Amino acid sequence: MLTTFYNIGNYFLLLGKVFKKPDNFKMYWRQIVHEMVSLGLGSLGLISIISVFMGAVVTLQTVSAIDSPLIPLYTVGYATRQSFILELAPTIMCLILAGKVGSNISSEIGTMRITEQIDALEIMGVNSASYLIFPKIIASLFTIPIIVIYSMFLGIIGGYIVGAYSDMLTIEDYLYGIRWDFKTFDVIYALIKTLFFAFVITSIPSYHGYYVRGGALEIGKSSTKSVVYSSITILIVNYILTQLLLI
């Protein structure tokens, strides 16, 4: 229990260091662009595949679950859209990114710690926490919402493919369903959640990487810990934000 409080306190102290005024904006900007490319482009392939298949599967499952002729078939499009916008794109994709991006960040910063690269930055007078973590957080706040919107789009396309290539529902029903009772706030809600998740995905693994001690084994452990803690935090934040924004 004490360790948990110690880690939470230390995490916020680290964030205090991260958000200090940068030494050289030009160098930070360069890092932000680099991180945007690495976080964004590096994740697009995986997110595309998962989104299309999940969209297709959600559509198939919804179609197969509708037994009653009283429920119109356009409900399938509506269910796919709502599932993707409200939960699958923001939460599940961010959980996947917590695994992919989070472990990458934790091991990258952890390796820098044990190979004394962080000490080298400190000795040069660079605020290492800020230089290494701030660009990652800013880059993720810009790129992850874009990835989530892209995932929403591809998920709905996945459902469309099922509509187009199966005889279980028609494209017209599906297209009508995805437009039916659309509320812009649902997308805003999803994007608000995503911003919080993006912060969690980068800051928690950065914390675990930054304070790693030991060698390769500890880097592996910190990487695993960072994925576990960021996933749990995403789920808790998801619940709190849903309670606050939707209820």
Next chain:
Amino acid sequence: MIEIKNINKSFGEKQVLHDVSITFHRRKINLIIGASGSGKSVLTKCIVGLHEVDSGNIEYDGRDFTHMNFNQRKSIRKEIGMLFQGSALFDSLSVEENVKFPLQMYTKMTEEEILDRVNFCLNRVELINVNHLYPAELSGGMQKRVGIARAMALNPKYLFCDEPNSGLDPQTGIVIDNLIREITEEYNMTTIVITHDMNSVMETGDHITFIHKGKKWWEGNRKEILKTDNQELCDFVYASRIMKKFKNL
């Protein structure tokens, strides 16, 4: 000149440094020697501010480093170059970008001036046509030389080298030693080298401090070290059979 006065440092209940006072002189290679776990790395990390001391003072040319805040220390840290045991090159950056890094961070030089300085530093450590290689593509000796080039990029007044010869063959080790000696004299630096390597001690030790059990046990130069009757230092210096034979000659 760097002066450390009565430094104490503990980790939890374990006291690692006991009342250590040393003066490191300008234009000299000041060696810190000692067995593994004796506290020499902790001492160096305290001097550069990577660890906070429990008590005592560290002065860089009369400037009290111990009681400075992060921003005040920054001005002194810009005058420090450090060569790490594992070189600590940024592995996502090329050789050129590694040497450029401190220049881009702290100077207002144009891109052309920076490139000139980078090439000068790389030439000075006799590295040619490696600008676009990454650290993983270099040998250990080349990585150390890039580390030296990066350390000297900002024209530092103080150079710290943590076991510069570790992992290198004896010949390359001598090249690195000579390089450290040359740039110390050329740029009028105060150089502090932590080493285990007796070749380095005998080649470069202008001023040697032997650390044992976290205390300053002995101080002198490379001529005096051969004549010492300090038992712990003798055990350290004459640990190998060759050195024992050398002593008996």
